[in-house]
Amino acid sequence: MIIVIDFGSQFNQLIARRVRENNVYCQVEPADISIDKIREINPKGIILSGGPSSIYEENSPSIDTELFDLGIPVLGICYGMHYMVHALGGVIKRAEKREYGFANLEVKDALPLFKDMDNLFQCWMSHGDSAKELPPGFEVTASTENTPIAAIADHDRKFYGLQLHPEVEHSVNGSLMIRHFLFDVCRCEQNWTMKSFSEGAIAQIKDAVGDQKVIMGLSGGVDSSVAATLIHKAVGKNLFCIFVDNGLLRLNEKEQLEKSLTSNLDMNIKFVDARKKFLDALKGVTDPETKRKIIGNLFIEVFEAEAGKIQGASFLGQGTLYPDIIESKSAFGGPTSIIKSHHNVGGLPEKMKLKLIEPLQLLFKDEVRKLGLELGISEDLVWRQPFPGPGLAIRIMGDITEERLNVLRTADDILLQEIKAAGLYRKLWQSFAVLLPVKSVGVMGDKRTFANCVAIRAVTSSDAMTADWAKLPHDLLGKISNRIINEAEKINRVVFDITSKPPGTIEWE
Template structure:
């Protein structure tokens, strides 16, 4: 890696900060995420070719708002401010920020005013879809700047310095749903910052394997297989490093779909490393009896996993590490580290948050800094089958978080049957590989219906289907009415317990992908 081929992203608490890093790494440019309060001395010592100020959940006028020294903007290094980063640049140059009358969350349309601006080079349209997430907006900018883009609700949605390489965007170019967002980032990194693309994922994999070998040495690792892509990629990476010193365990918690149970058997016959399957259905279901709160569900399931791992690890001599398939979106959504400026966690993940003191094992998370699309690419490089690489994600807590409210065996049976029908029709319509994730949610709401000329009073279910690249942002899938009607009719006619179907058309943000 050549000295100077580096971009620094200053973190102001946005859950998208690491997506910015991911996007730039995808271009082949080395990128690191640093705290917003990094000193100028540290910045200069790293010799970056560009600096990006991330978004964040703050207002520049708040007493606790994270700020930077204005002289960082005077280092003669190209700078790009995004969302809060834009407002911060405007504020430091004497601009005016106000609370928006019309807050923007999700899709908006940017009208490009300066088509020849280097940030927008190659964009063939004057109006593009952009992804917004802000309640404040820049109302006035210094005379040193000029406006280069606006939306219907935001008169200053993009601006640049008239003489310096300082640019600012109210929208998020890093999220996959911003049209030409990657081109905007590419223009900044390669054309404005003049970086060379020499950062390769294959090299990162090799380095990860070498690090695991060095860290683990001759010790043993126990890893919990969830059935999804992340844990299998983590296991494959660790197996490459330490071979048979890896011991994998799959715990059947009774919260799986029939398809998930079948896929475990199929995958076990493909991968080289052995997997010990443990049936713990009764243990999990008894602990979840009467539990309604989704966070309690997640924590109970996480605790039971840990108990089982602790029990199994004692059966294997010389175990020193517990490995997990944690990926970066899990870490971001669970984060509550105030030093990183994050606000309340969106939701906890069963494999995030460290280990309890009762377990005397070290945590090994080789995918902790990777996003879902990177994990898929790593799996491909490691030679995992396409069936596994493009398998729809299934949450660690299973269908416990797709049954809203209390869980019991009857509800589990209803949801399993409904999802079986959904997947049958996804395959019949050749839609499975075109969607990133599709599933059914069972609500604790009953409604009156008519079945066979008789009154029914059964549950309401929701079909959720999304398209995404990184699972940090997502849009609902534009499924045909024909498909939705077919799935709805089959579920209502064939599944006892459901008499009403709905389709979820919300995006992430403001919603999450899973309901709990």
């Protein structure tokens, strides 16, 4: 195992993912982790992440310096390097020339991190501070034009520092640097696979649940489907899934999900028709947050009513992922804590008094997809693009009516058909249509029209934390627009959203 100490970097999850790509298990720990806890985890190596602070600022993040006495290899990245230098007796000062973006790294000592690399290559920097004096035992291993001390090493103690960010794609050879740290320095083994994970998780769930019952809300998305399948393999028919049809699904979605979930996964699934209840409650509501609250509260009400019919349930399953755990700062302790007491997670009522099973809480999205394939789930379901819990309600700007839902469903279905036909569906993080609250003048069949406008949203991303608008081919956009206007009723204009995240969000509401 490798642990990443979180000093507040926006890239800490990315560091963990880069480690896991090498089939080495990695988890992110807060900077206030105790030395005793680190000893208990017994990692093969420690990575100190970057962060927005300066080491000389008051209340800048720190970790017990006894860390450096454990005999464990350490890699400090950006602020993590600054902390190591400062803690071991070196000097960090504000840089004379700050460095943000691309820089050329000149290698002075290739071993071990820069082995098998050119002596000069591009890296990505993001810092306003630099090391000025190194602690005893350290030497400079790489420099840039603005940063004489861009990489350092204490070979005897196996301490290494990188001013650059090897975890981002912009850094040439960045992934290879991490590989060298894992295998040449830490001597890690490549035993983190979805097969080993699933076997361990199934055994753990079996041991904890025994012959008791588990309830789970099923959305039909990747996360809940994979989590349900994993739990099902452990407890079989003692898993009871509830799928709430809120009337805000895409075209034929309920029928497709019912077929894939019941036929392919052979689970106990109760499909609840609550369409009228949701649409009545949303009538006339236009504020996005109010929509979300109404939908969330109604889901809890419907779910609780159905769950109450299942006698003797002791556990609640959820498809929580690792980024959710990291971002919420929830307590977790590695592979032994996928089952814990239920503490109002997801807003479900405390009176349900269920213990929570989160079998995916140690996985990133790409790992969940790999696990789904390992478990035998169909590729169509595994590669399904994310779909928001509030459904089409947050893709319809303004009032939600059955008529407007049908207009959007048709347009969205045409968009997805063409995206799939172009072979782009799996390459995009999300692609969908948005119904705008404006109408515009058009001419159709020599007649003046005053009809709806639809926006096309398509983004690329690896984790949804950031996203870039997808550069769809113009002929594809033209075909999508032409089909939507001709085949979907009451639409006479189609626009394409070219906003990245940030500053925008992926969804419009």
